[in-house]
Amino acid sequence: MRNVYVLGTGMIKFGRYPEKTVPELGAEAALLALKDAGVSIKDVEMFASGNLYQSNAMVGQRILQQIGQTGIPVINVANACATGSTAFREAYMSVASGMYDVSMAVGVEQMGKQGLLGGGGGGSDPAYSTEGRIGSGLMPAVFGQAGVEHMRKYGTKLEHFAKISVKSHKHATKNQFSQYRNEVSLEDVMNARMVAFPNTLYMCCPTGDGAAAAILVSEDKLKQFAGGRVRARIAASVLTSDPYTDRDLTLPDVNTLTKRAARLAYETAGIGPKDVSLTELHDCFATAELVHYENLELCGEGEAGKFIDEGGGQHPGLGGKSPVNVSGGLLSKGHPLGATGVANICEVVWHITRDERAKDRQVPNAKVGMAHVIGLGSACTINILTV
Amino acid sequence: MAEQQTTPVAPGPRPIIGTLKLDPKPHLVASKCGGCGALFLDLKRLACSKCGSSGNFSQVPLSDKGKVYVFSVIHQSFPGIKTPYITAIVDLPEGISVKSNLIDVDPEDLQKNPQKAFGMPVDLVVNAVAKDRQGNDVMAFQFRPSKN
Numbered sequence: 001m002r003n004v005y006v007l008g009t010g011m012i013k014f015g016r017y018p019e020k021t022v023p024e025l026g027a028e029a030a031l032l033a034l035k036d037a038g039v040s041i042k043d044v045e046m047f048a049s050g051n052l053y054q055s056n057a058m059v060g061q062r063i064l065q066q067i068g069q070t071g072i073p074v075i076n077v078a079n080a081c082a083t084g085s086t087a088f089r090e091a092y093m094s095v096a097s098g099m100y101d102v103s104m105a106v107g108v109e110q111m112g113k114q115g116l117l118g119g120g121g122g123g124s125d126p127a128y129s130t131e132g133r134i135g136s137g138l139m140p141a142v143f144g145q146a147g148v149e150h151m152r153k154y155g156t157k158l159e160h161f162a163k164i165s166v167k168s169h170k171h172a173t174k175n176q177f178s179q180y181r182n183e184v185s186l187e188d189v190m191n192a193r194m195v196a197f198p199n200t201l202y203m204c205c206p207t208g209d210g211a212a213a214a215i216l217v218s219e220d221k222l223k224q225f226a227g228g229r230v231r232a233r234i235a236a237s238v239l240t241s242d243p244y245t246d247r248d249l250t251l252p253d254v255n256t257l258t259k260r261a262a263r264l265a266y267e268t269a270g271i272g273p274k275d276v277s278l279t280e281l282h283d284c285f286a287t288a289e290l291v292h293y294e295n296l297e298l299c300g301e302g303e304a305g306k307f308i309d310e311g312g313g314q315h316p317g318l319g320g321k322s323p324v325n326v327s328g329g330l331l332s333k334g335h336p337l338g339a340t341g342v343a344n345i346c347e348v349v350w351h352i353t354r355d356e357r358a359k360d361r362q363v364p365n366a367k368v369g370m371a372h373v374i375g376l377g378s379a380c381t382i383n384i385l386t387v
Numbered sequence: 388m389a390e391q392q393t394t395p396v397a398p399g400p401r402p403i404i405g406t407l408k409l410d411p412k413p414h415l416v417a418s419k420c421g422g423c424g425a426l427f428l429d430l431k432r433l434a435c436s437k438c439g440s441s442g443n444f445s446q447v448p449l450s451d452k453g454k455v456y457v458f459s460v461i462h463q464s465f466p467g468i469k470t471p472y473i474t475a476i477v478d479l480p481e482g483i484s485v486k487s488n489l490i491d492v493d494p495e496d497l498q499k500n501p502q503k504a505f506g507m508p509v510d511l512v513v514n515a516v517a518k519d520r521q522g523n524d525v526m527a528f529q530f531r532p533s534k535n
Contacts (some may be wrong), residue, residue, distance in 0.1 A: 197462075
Protein backbone atom coordinates (compact mmCIF):
# COMPACT_ATOMS: atom_id res chain seq x y z
CA MET A 1 0.00 0.00 0.00
CA ARG A 2 1.21 3.52 -0.83
CA ASN A 3 1.42 6.46 1.55
CA VAL A 4 -1.69 8.65 1.45
CA TYR A 5 -1.89 12.25 2.66
CA VAL A 6 -4.72 14.62 3.51
CA LEU A 7 -4.05 17.56 1.21
CA GLY A 8 -7.09 19.62 2.15
CA THR A 9 -10.04 19.69 4.54
CA GLY A 10 -13.31 21.58 4.74
CA MET A 11 -16.14 21.73 7.22
CA ILE A 12 -19.21 23.84 7.80
CA LYS A 13 -20.38 24.75 11.28
CA PHE A 14 -22.67 22.04 12.62
CA GLY A 15 -26.18 23.29 13.32
CA ARG A 16 -29.53 23.46 11.60
CA TYR A 17 -29.92 24.41 7.95
CA PRO A 18 -33.57 23.82 7.06
CA GLU A 19 -33.25 26.14 4.06
CA LYS A 20 -30.58 23.99 2.39
CA THR A 21 -30.51 20.53 0.80
CA VAL A 22 -28.17 17.66 1.63
CA PRO A 23 -26.23 18.03 -1.67
CA GLU A 24 -25.89 21.77 -1.05
CA LEU A 25 -24.42 21.21 2.41
CA GLY A 26 -22.05 18.56 1.02
CA ALA A 27 -21.04 20.82 -1.87
CA GLU A 28 -20.14 23.64 0.55
CA ALA A 29 -17.78 21.37 2.48
CA ALA A 30 -16.31 19.93 -0.74
CA LEU A 31 -15.54 23.41 -2.10
CA LEU A 32 -13.88 24.39 1.17
CA ALA A 33 -11.71 21.26 1.05
CA LEU A 34 -10.75 21.80 -2.60
CA LYS A 35 -9.80 25.41 -1.84
CA ASP A 36 -7.78 24.35 1.20
CA ALA A 37 -6.02 21.69 -0.90
CA GLY A 38 -5.31 24.18 -3.69
CA VAL A 39 -6.75 21.88 -6.35
CA SER A 40 -9.75 21.90 -8.67
CA ILE A 41 -12.56 19.35 -8.91
CA LYS A 42 -10.94 18.49 -12.26
CA ASP A 43 -7.95 17.09 -10.36
CA VAL A 44 -10.15 14.70 -8.34
CA GLU A 45 -10.19 11.17 -9.77
CA MET A 46 -12.53 9.38 -7.36
CA PHE A 47 -15.21 10.48 -4.88
CA ALA A 48 -16.71 8.65 -1.88
CA SER A 49 -19.81 10.34 -0.50
CA GLY A 50 -21.13 9.46 2.96
CA ASN A 51 -24.75 10.11 3.89
CA LEU A 52 -27.17 7.95 5.84
CA TYR A 53 -30.74 9.20 5.64
CA GLN A 54 -30.73 9.77 1.88
CA SER A 55 -28.50 6.82 1.06
CA ASN A 56 -30.78 5.82 -1.83
CA ALA A 57 -30.73 9.29 -3.39
CA MET A 58 -27.33 9.49 -5.14
CA VAL A 59 -26.10 12.29 -2.89
CA GLY A 60 -22.52 12.05 -4.23
CA GLN A 61 -23.55 12.56 -7.84
CA ARG A 62 -25.84 15.42 -6.80
CA ILE A 63 -22.89 17.07 -5.03
CA LEU A 64 -20.91 16.86 -8.28
CA GLN A 65 -23.92 18.31 -10.12
CA GLN A 66 -23.35 21.37 -7.91
CA ILE A 67 -19.55 21.63 -8.15
CA GLY A 68 -18.37 19.88 -11.32
CA GLN A 69 -19.62 16.87 -13.31
CA THR A 70 -16.32 15.44 -14.40
CA GLY A 71 -17.58 11.88 -14.89
CA ILE A 72 -15.39 10.33 -12.18
CA PRO A 73 -16.45 7.19 -10.24
CA VAL A 74 -18.66 8.02 -7.26
CA ILE A 75 -19.52 5.65 -4.40
CA ASN A 76 -22.38 6.45 -2.07
CA VAL A 77 -21.60 5.04 1.37
CA ALA A 78 -23.91 4.22 4.29
CA ASN A 79 -22.61 2.65 7.51
CA ALA A 80 -24.76 4.12 10.31
CA CYS A 81 -22.79 6.65 12.37
CA ALA A 82 -19.57 5.38 10.76
CA THR A 83 -20.82 6.51 7.34
CA GLY A 84 -18.45 9.46 6.89
CA SER A 85 -15.40 7.64 8.19
CA THR A 86 -16.17 4.66 5.96
CA ALA A 87 -16.36 7.03 2.97
CA PHE A 88 -12.99 8.46 4.04
CA ARG A 89 -11.58 4.94 4.15
CA GLU A 90 -12.89 4.19 0.64
CA ALA A 91 -11.16 7.34 -0.61
CA TYR A 92 -8.01 6.31 1.29
CA MET A 93 -7.99 2.80 -0.21
CA SER A 94 -8.50 4.10 -3.73
CA VAL A 95 -5.23 6.05 -3.46
CA ALA A 96 -3.32 3.59 -1.25
CA SER A 97 -4.01 0.81 -3.76
CA GLY A 98 -2.41 2.81 -6.55
CA MET A 99 -5.57 3.00 -8.62
CA TYR A 100 -5.99 6.77 -8.23
CA ASP A 101 -3.76 9.66 -7.13
CA VAL A 102 -6.37 12.15 -5.92
CA SER A 103 -9.62 11.24 -4.16
CA MET A 104 -12.29 13.11 -2.23
CA ALA A 105 -14.40 12.09 0.75
CA VAL A 106 -17.48 14.03 1.86
CA GLY A 107 -19.67 13.28 4.85
CA VAL A 108 -23.00 15.09 5.04
CA GLU A 109 -26.26 14.79 6.95
CA GLN A 110 -29.44 16.73 7.55
CA MET A 111 -31.40 15.49 10.55
CA GLY A 112 -33.42 18.53 11.51
CA LYS A 113 -34.97 18.02 14.91
CA GLN A 114 -35.44 14.30 14.47
CA GLY A 115 -35.89 12.67 17.86
CA LEU A 116 -34.81 9.33 19.25
CA LEU A 117 -32.98 6.97 16.91
CA GLY A 118 -33.31 3.21 16.72
CA GLY A 119 -36.01 0.87 17.98
CA GLY A 120 -38.71 -0.65 15.82
CA GLY A 121 -40.30 -3.99 14.99
CA GLY A 122 -43.97 -4.78 14.63
CA GLY A 123 -44.44 -4.93 10.86
CA SER A 124 -47.68 -3.50 9.48
CA ASP A 125 -49.70 -3.51 12.73
CA PRO A 126 -48.29 -1.10 15.33
CA ALA A 127 -49.87 -3.25 18.07
CA TYR A 128 -46.91 -5.59 17.52
CA SER A 129 -44.26 -2.85 17.86
CA THR A 130 -41.79 -4.14 20.43
CA GLU A 131 -40.23 -0.82 21.41
CA GLY A 132 -40.96 -0.06 25.07
CA ARG A 133 -43.02 -3.26 25.40
CA ILE A 134 -40.25 -5.84 25.51
CA GLY A 135 -37.43 -3.50 26.45
CA SER A 136 -35.85 -0.74 24.43
CA GLY A 137 -33.64 -0.78 21.35
CA LEU A 138 -33.39 3.00 21.21
CA MET A 139 -29.89 4.45 21.19
CA PRO A 140 -30.29 6.09 24.64
CA ALA A 141 -31.19 2.65 26.06
CA VAL A 142 -28.28 0.88 24.37
CA PHE A 143 -25.73 3.39 25.61
CA GLY A 144 -27.42 3.76 28.99
CA GLN A 145 -26.95 0.03 29.49
CA ALA A 146 -23.33 0.20 28.27
CA GLY A 147 -22.74 2.72 31.07
CA VAL A 148 -24.60 0.62 33.63
CA GLU A 149 -22.49 -2.36 32.60
CA HIS A 150 -19.40 -0.30 33.51
CA MET A 151 -21.02 0.61 36.84
CA ARG A 152 -21.64 -3.07 37.49
CA LYS A 153 -18.12 -4.19 36.60
CA TYR A 154 -16.10 -1.36 38.13
CA GLY A 155 -18.30 0.66 40.49
CA THR A 156 -18.37 3.69 38.20
CA LYS A 157 -20.66 6.51 39.40
CA LEU A 158 -23.09 8.82 37.63
CA GLU A 159 -20.69 11.67 38.44
CA HIS A 160 -17.94 10.13 36.31
CA PHE A 161 -20.18 10.19 33.24
CA ALA A 162 -21.39 13.69 34.09
CA LYS A 163 -17.82 15.01 34.27
CA ILE A 164 -17.34 14.00 30.63
CA SER A 165 -20.22 16.22 29.58
CA VAL A 166 -18.81 19.15 31.57
CA LYS A 167 -15.44 18.67 29.84
CA SER A 168 -16.89 18.42 26.35
CA HIS A 169 -19.01 21.52 26.75
CA LYS A 170 -15.99 23.45 28.05
CA HIS A 171 -13.95 22.31 25.05
CA ALA A 172 -16.70 23.36 22.64
CA THR A 173 -16.54 26.99 23.75
CA LYS A 174 -13.27 27.20 21.76
CA ASN A 175 -14.64 25.60 18.60
CA GLN A 176 -16.28 27.88 16.06
CA PHE A 177 -17.65 24.83 14.20
CA SER A 178 -19.55 23.53 17.22
CA GLN A 179 -23.37 23.37 17.30
CA TYR A 180 -23.44 24.20 21.02
CA ARG A 181 -20.83 26.42 22.69
CA ASN A 182 -22.27 26.83 26.17
CA GLU A 183 -20.55 25.70 29.35
CA VAL A 184 -22.43 23.51 31.81
CA SER A 185 -21.60 22.81 35.46
CA LEU A 186 -21.48 19.38 37.05
CA GLU A 187 -24.72 20.27 38.85
CA ASP A 188 -26.36 21.31 35.58
CA VAL A 189 -25.50 17.93 34.07
CA MET A 190 -26.43 15.83 37.12
CA ASN A 191 -29.73 17.67 37.62
CA ALA A 192 -30.77 17.82 33.97
CA ARG A 193 -33.73 15.68 33.01
CA MET A 194 -32.89 12.01 32.73
CA VAL A 195 -33.21 10.59 29.19
CA ALA A 196 -32.08 7.01 29.83
CA PHE A 197 -30.20 6.23 33.04
CA PRO A 198 -27.42 7.17 33.59
CA ASN A 199 -27.43 9.66 30.70
CA THR A 200 -29.15 12.96 31.40
CA LEU A 201 -30.02 15.42 28.63
CA TYR A 202 -26.53 17.00 28.53
CA MET A 203 -24.97 13.56 28.33
CA CYS A 204 -26.75 12.84 25.01
CA CYS A 205 -25.58 14.26 21.68
CA PRO A 206 -27.97 16.51 19.77
CA THR A 207 -29.39 15.91 16.30
CA GLY A 208 -28.37 18.40 13.64
CA ASP A 209 -27.09 19.15 10.16
CA GLY A 210 -23.53 19.40 8.91
CA ALA A 211 -20.91 18.47 6.35
CA ALA A 212 -17.17 17.88 6.19
CA ALA A 213 -14.80 16.94 3.38
CA ALA A 214 -11.23 15.87 2.72
CA ILE A 215 -8.98 15.65 -0.34
CA LEU A 216 -6.58 12.70 -0.27
CA VAL A 217 -3.45 12.37 -2.41
CA SER A 218 -0.52 10.11 -3.17
CA GLU A 219 3.06 11.15 -2.33
CA ASP A 220 3.71 12.34 -5.91
CA LYS A 221 0.66 14.56 -5.89
CA LEU A 222 1.57 15.83 -2.44
CA LYS A 223 4.88 17.06 -3.87
CA GLN A 224 3.05 18.64 -6.79
CA PHE A 225 0.32 20.40 -4.84
CA ALA A 226 1.39 20.91 -1.21
CA GLY A 227 3.94 23.62 -1.97
CA GLY A 228 5.91 22.87 1.19
CA ARG A 229 2.88 22.98 3.50
CA VAL A 230 2.85 20.35 6.27
CA ARG A 231 0.26 17.72 5.51
CA ALA A 232 -1.01 14.77 7.58
CA ARG A 233 -0.28 11.20 6.52
CA ILE A 234 -2.85 8.47 7.12
CA ALA A 235 -0.89 5.98 9.21
CA ALA A 236 -3.82 3.59 9.69
CA SER A 237 -7.39 3.39 8.43
CA VAL A 238 -9.22 0.48 10.02
CA LEU A 239 -12.79 -0.78 9.77
CA THR A 240 -14.27 -3.61 11.84
CA SER A 241 -17.75 -5.11 12.31
CA ASP A 242 -19.15 -6.69 15.46
CA PRO A 243 -17.71 -10.17 16.03
CA TYR A 244 -19.89 -12.77 17.76
CA THR A 245 -19.98 -12.18 21.49
CA ASP A 246 -22.45 -13.69 23.94
CA ARG A 247 -24.82 -10.75 24.42
CA ASP A 248 -24.14 -8.76 21.22
CA LEU A 249 -27.47 -9.57 19.55
CA THR A 250 -29.39 -8.46 22.65
CA LEU A 251 -27.20 -5.65 23.95
CA PRO A 252 -24.94 -4.37 21.14
CA ASP A 253 -21.37 -4.90 22.30
CA VAL A 254 -19.71 -1.56 21.52
CA ASN A 255 -16.53 -2.59 23.32
CA THR A 256 -15.21 -5.64 21.51
CA LEU A 257 -15.23 -4.22 18.00
CA THR A 258 -13.58 -0.99 19.20
CA LYS A 259 -10.87 -2.91 21.07
CA ARG A 260 -10.12 -4.98 17.97
CA ALA A 261 -10.06 -1.92 15.73
CA ALA A 262 -7.77 -0.05 18.14
CA ARG A 263 -5.27 -2.92 18.34
CA LEU A 264 -5.24 -3.23 14.57
CA ALA A 265 -4.85 0.52 14.09
CA TYR A 266 -1.97 0.80 16.55
CA GLU A 267 -0.21 -2.17 14.94
CA THR A 268 -0.72 -0.80 11.43
CA ALA A 269 0.54 2.64 12.42
CA GLY A 270 3.45 1.16 14.38
CA ILE A 271 2.64 3.23 17.46
CA GLY A 272 1.06 2.78 20.87
CA PRO A 273 -1.61 4.73 22.75
CA LYS A 274 1.08 6.76 24.58
CA ASP A 275 2.14 8.22 21.21
CA VAL A 276 -1.30 9.70 20.49
CA SER A 277 -1.37 13.49 21.00
CA LEU A 278 -5.14 13.83 20.76
CA THR A 279 -8.18 11.63 20.20
CA GLU A 280 -11.57 12.39 18.75
CA LEU A 281 -13.79 9.50 19.81
CA HIS A 282 -17.44 8.60 19.37
CA ASP A 283 -19.16 10.21 22.36
CA CYS A 284 -22.75 9.87 21.14
CA PHE A 285 -23.46 9.62 24.88
CA ALA A 286 -21.21 10.39 27.87
CA THR A 287 -21.29 6.68 28.77
CA ALA A 288 -19.84 5.84 25.34
CA GLU A 289 -16.88 8.17 25.85
CA LEU A 290 -16.07 6.59 29.20
CA VAL A 291 -15.99 3.01 27.94
CA HIS A 292 -13.94 4.01 24.90
CA TYR A 293 -11.13 5.43 27.09
CA GLU A 294 -10.48 1.79 27.94
CA ASN A 295 -11.34 0.35 24.53
CA LEU A 296 -8.83 2.70 22.85
CA GLU A 297 -6.28 1.89 25.58
CA LEU A 298 -6.01 5.49 26.78
CA CYS A 299 -6.22 3.92 30.24
CA GLY A 300 -6.27 0.40 31.61
CA GLU A 301 -9.35 -1.84 31.82
CA GLY A 302 -11.59 -0.67 34.64
CA GLU A 303 -9.63 2.58 35.13
CA ALA A 304 -11.80 5.00 33.16
CA GLY A 305 -13.35 6.52 36.28
CA LYS A 306 -9.92 7.18 37.77
CA PHE A 307 -8.74 8.52 34.38
CA ILE A 308 -11.52 11.15 34.44
CA ASP A 309 -10.97 12.03 38.10
CA GLU A 310 -7.30 12.72 37.33
CA GLY A 311 -7.97 15.04 34.38
CA GLY A 312 -7.77 12.44 31.64
CA GLY A 313 -9.42 13.59 28.41
CA GLN A 314 -9.15 17.28 29.31
CA HIS A 315 -7.29 19.74 27.12
CA PRO A 316 -3.74 20.28 28.42
CA GLY A 317 -4.57 24.00 28.53
CA LEU A 318 -7.13 23.15 31.23
CA GLY A 319 -4.59 21.11 33.15
CA GLY A 320 -5.56 17.79 31.58
CA LYS A 321 -3.76 14.96 29.85
CA SER A 322 -4.51 12.58 26.94
CA PRO A 323 -6.92 15.13 25.42
CA VAL A 324 -10.15 13.66 24.07
CA ASN A 325 -12.73 15.51 21.99
CA VAL A 326 -11.14 18.95 22.21
CA SER A 327 -13.60 19.86 19.42
CA GLY A 328 -16.44 19.49 21.93
CA GLY A 329 -17.18 16.00 20.69
CA LEU A 330 -20.52 14.77 19.49
CA LEU A 331 -22.04 15.92 22.79
CA SER A 332 -21.44 19.60 21.97
CA LYS A 333 -20.05 19.92 18.46
CA GLY A 334 -23.00 17.86 17.25
CA HIS A 335 -23.58 14.60 15.44
CA PRO A 336 -25.00 14.92 11.92
CA LEU A 337 -24.52 11.19 11.37
CA GLY A 338 -22.85 11.06 7.94
CA ALA A 339 -20.69 14.13 8.59
CA THR A 340 -19.27 13.02 11.94
CA GLY A 341 -16.60 10.60 10.69
CA VAL A 342 -15.04 13.13 8.31
CA ALA A 343 -15.38 16.03 10.76
CA ASN A 344 -13.42 14.29 13.50
CA ILE A 345 -10.65 13.54 11.00
CA CYS A 346 -10.61 17.27 10.09
CA GLU A 347 -10.18 18.09 13.77
CA VAL A 348 -7.15 15.88 14.35
CA VAL A 349 -5.60 16.98 11.04
CA TRP A 350 -5.93 20.64 12.05
CA HIS A 351 -4.13 20.05 15.34
CA ILE A 352 -1.23 18.06 13.94
CA THR A 353 -0.72 20.46 11.00
CA ARG A 354 -1.16 23.63 13.12
CA ASP A 355 -4.09 24.71 10.96
CA GLU A 356 -5.50 28.08 11.97
CA ARG A 357 -9.00 26.57 12.18
CA ALA A 358 -7.92 24.96 15.49
CA LYS A 359 -5.83 27.85 16.77
CA ASP A 360 -8.09 28.68 19.72
CA ARG A 361 -7.89 25.11 21.03
CA GLN A 362 -4.55 23.91 19.65
CA VAL A 363 -3.18 20.88 21.49
CA PRO A 364 0.51 21.75 22.11
CA ASN A 365 3.13 19.69 20.25
CA ALA A 366 0.46 17.54 18.58
CA LYS A 367 2.02 15.04 16.17
CA VAL A 368 -0.36 12.07 16.12
CA GLY A 369 -4.16 12.19 16.06
CA MET A 370 -6.69 9.39 16.35
CA ALA A 371 -10.28 9.55 15.11
CA HIS A 372 -12.73 6.84 16.22
CA VAL A 373 -16.34 6.25 15.19
CA ILE A 374 -18.91 3.58 15.96
CA GLY A 375 -21.97 2.90 13.84
CA LEU A 376 -24.47 0.84 15.81
CA GLY A 377 -25.30 -2.39 14.18
CA SER A 378 -22.22 -2.38 14.28
CA ALA A 379 -19.26 -0.80 12.49
CA CYS A 380 -16.12 0.72 13.97
CA THR A 381 -13.58 2.88 12.17
CA ILE A 382 -10.29 4.17 13.50
CA ASN A 383 -8.08 6.51 11.52
CA ILE A 384 -4.64 7.45 12.84
CA LEU A 385 -2.97 10.48 11.27
CA THR A 386 0.60 11.67 11.73
CA VAL A 387 2.93 14.42 10.54
CA MET B 388 -45.67 -19.05 -5.26
CA ALA B 389 -46.99 -20.97 -2.28
CA GLU B 390 -50.69 -20.80 -1.57
CA GLN B 391 -51.62 -18.46 1.21
CA GLN B 392 -52.74 -20.08 4.41
CA THR B 393 -56.53 -20.12 4.44
CA THR B 394 -57.14 -22.01 7.70
CA PRO B 395 -59.14 -19.65 9.92
CA VAL B 396 -57.35 -18.80 13.15
CA ALA B 397 -59.47 -18.56 16.27
CA PRO B 398 -59.54 -15.13 17.89
CA GLY B 399 -57.58 -14.86 21.15
CA PRO B 400 -54.32 -13.72 22.66
CA ARG B 401 -51.35 -13.41 20.26
CA PRO B 402 -47.66 -13.27 21.29
CA ILE B 403 -45.84 -10.03 20.36
CA ILE B 404 -42.95 -12.02 18.84
CA GLY B 405 -42.79 -15.56 17.46
CA THR B 406 -40.33 -16.80 20.06
CA LEU B 407 -42.83 -16.19 22.89
CA LYS B 408 -45.11 -19.20 23.40
CA LEU B 409 -48.24 -18.72 25.53
CA ASP B 410 -49.13 -22.40 26.07
CA PRO B 411 -49.16 -24.49 28.15
CA LYS B 412 -47.54 -21.77 30.27
CA PRO B 413 -45.76 -18.69 28.94
CA HIS B 414 -42.15 -19.29 27.92
CA LEU B 415 -39.60 -18.30 25.31
CA VAL B 416 -38.11 -20.63 22.73
CA ALA B 417 -34.79 -20.34 20.92
CA SER B 418 -32.99 -21.85 17.95
CA LYS B 419 -30.03 -23.95 19.04
CA CYS B 420 -27.09 -24.47 16.71
CA GLY B 421 -26.22 -28.18 16.29
CA GLY B 422 -22.62 -27.22 15.57
CA CYS B 423 -21.65 -25.17 18.62
CA GLY B 424 -24.74 -24.92 20.81
CA ALA B 425 -25.19 -21.17 20.38
CA LEU B 426 -28.75 -19.96 21.07
CA PHE B 427 -30.68 -17.39 19.08
CA LEU B 428 -34.02 -15.75 19.83
CA ASP B 429 -34.95 -16.24 16.18
CA LEU B 430 -36.75 -19.26 14.75
CA LYS B 431 -35.91 -18.62 11.08
CA ARG B 432 -32.12 -18.71 11.23
CA LEU B 433 -30.27 -19.82 8.12
CA ALA B 434 -26.88 -20.24 9.76
CA CYS B 435 -25.03 -19.73 13.02
CA SER B 436 -23.26 -16.39 13.46
CA LYS B 437 -20.95 -17.90 16.08
CA CYS B 438 -19.55 -20.93 14.20
CA GLY B 439 -20.94 -20.50 10.67
CA SER B 440 -22.63 -23.90 10.36
CA SER B 441 -25.95 -23.89 8.51
CA GLY B 442 -29.20 -25.81 8.37
CA ASN B 443 -28.61 -27.49 11.70
CA PHE B 444 -30.96 -25.89 14.20
CA SER B 445 -33.35 -27.31 16.74
CA GLN B 446 -35.97 -25.44 18.72
CA VAL B 447 -35.45 -25.47 22.49
CA PRO B 448 -37.58 -24.05 25.32
CA LEU B 449 -35.99 -21.47 27.63
CA SER B 450 -36.34 -21.14 31.37
CA ASP B 451 -38.82 -18.63 32.78
CA LYS B 452 -36.29 -17.67 35.45
CA GLY B 453 -33.21 -15.55 34.96
CA LYS B 454 -30.92 -12.93 36.47
CA VAL B 455 -30.69 -9.25 35.57
CA TYR B 456 -27.37 -8.36 33.94
CA VAL B 457 -27.80 -4.62 33.29
CA PHE B 458 -30.65 -2.15 32.86
CA SER B 459 -31.55 1.41 31.99
CA VAL B 460 -34.46 3.56 33.09
CA ILE B 461 -36.15 5.03 30.03
CA HIS B 462 -37.68 8.48 30.49
CA GLN B 463 -38.38 9.34 26.86
CA SER B 464 -39.94 6.89 24.43
CA PHE B 465 -42.31 6.36 21.54
CA PRO B 466 -45.82 7.86 21.69
CA GLY B 467 -48.09 5.70 23.82
CA ILE B 468 -45.30 4.12 25.87
CA LYS B 469 -45.62 5.05 29.54
CA THR B 470 -42.41 6.36 31.12
CA PRO B 471 -40.36 5.98 33.19
CA TYR B 472 -39.92 2.25 32.77
CA ILE B 473 -36.99 -0.10 33.23
CA THR B 474 -35.47 -1.95 30.28
CA ALA B 475 -33.27 -4.85 31.30
CA ILE B 476 -30.94 -7.46 29.87
CA VAL B 477 -31.70 -10.77 31.57
CA ASP B 478 -29.36 -13.76 31.46
CA LEU B 479 -31.18 -17.10 31.28
CA PRO B 480 -29.60 -20.30 32.64
CA GLU B 481 -29.41 -21.81 29.12
CA GLY B 482 -26.71 -19.24 28.26
CA ILE B 483 -28.73 -16.71 26.30
CA SER B 484 -29.58 -13.12 27.18
CA VAL B 485 -32.96 -11.57 26.47
CA LYS B 486 -34.24 -8.04 26.71
CA SER B 487 -37.49 -6.82 28.18
CA ASN B 488 -39.16 -4.54 30.68
CA LEU B 489 -38.49 -5.07 34.38
CA ILE B 490 -41.73 -4.51 36.29
CA ASP B 491 -42.70 -4.29 39.97
CA VAL B 492 -39.43 -2.43 40.67
CA ASP B 493 -39.32 1.31 41.44
CA PRO B 494 -37.35 3.03 38.63
CA GLU B 495 -36.36 5.99 40.81
CA ASP B 496 -35.00 3.70 43.50
CA LEU B 497 -32.99 1.74 40.95
CA GLN B 498 -31.40 4.96 39.67
CA LYS B 499 -30.26 5.75 43.22
CA ASN B 500 -29.17 2.17 43.92
CA PRO B 501 -28.28 0.54 40.59
CA GLN B 502 -26.43 -2.30 42.32
CA LYS B 503 -29.80 -3.65 43.55
CA ALA B 504 -30.51 -4.83 39.99
CA PHE B 505 -27.23 -6.61 39.33
CA GLY B 506 -27.83 -10.35 39.53
CA MET B 507 -31.43 -9.85 40.69
CA PRO B 508 -33.37 -13.15 40.26
CA VAL B 509 -36.42 -12.54 38.06
CA ASP B 510 -39.39 -14.49 36.69
CA LEU B 511 -40.94 -14.19 33.25
CA VAL B 512 -44.57 -13.08 33.18
CA VAL B 513 -46.90 -12.08 30.33
CA ASN B 514 -49.36 -9.23 30.09
CA ALA B 515 -51.57 -7.83 27.34
CA VAL B 516 -49.96 -4.63 26.00
CA ALA B 517 -52.23 -3.74 23.06
CA LYS B 518 -55.09 -4.90 20.85
CA ASP B 519 -54.29 -5.72 17.23
CA ARG B 520 -56.42 -4.72 14.23
CA GLN B 521 -58.52 -7.88 14.59
CA GLY B 522 -59.21 -7.08 18.23
CA ASN B 523 -56.92 -9.78 19.65
CA ASP B 524 -54.91 -9.12 22.80
CA VAL B 525 -51.20 -8.72 22.03
CA MET B 526 -49.27 -10.46 24.78
CA ALA B 527 -45.75 -9.31 25.74
CA PHE B 528 -43.39 -10.83 28.27
CA GLN B 529 -41.80 -8.92 31.11
CA PHE B 530 -39.63 -9.81 34.08
CA ARG B 531 -40.41 -9.20 37.72
CA PRO B 532 -38.43 -9.92 40.91
CA SER B 533 -38.58 -13.60 41.70
CA LYS B 534 -41.06 -14.51 44.42
CA ASN B 535 -39.07 -17.50 45.68
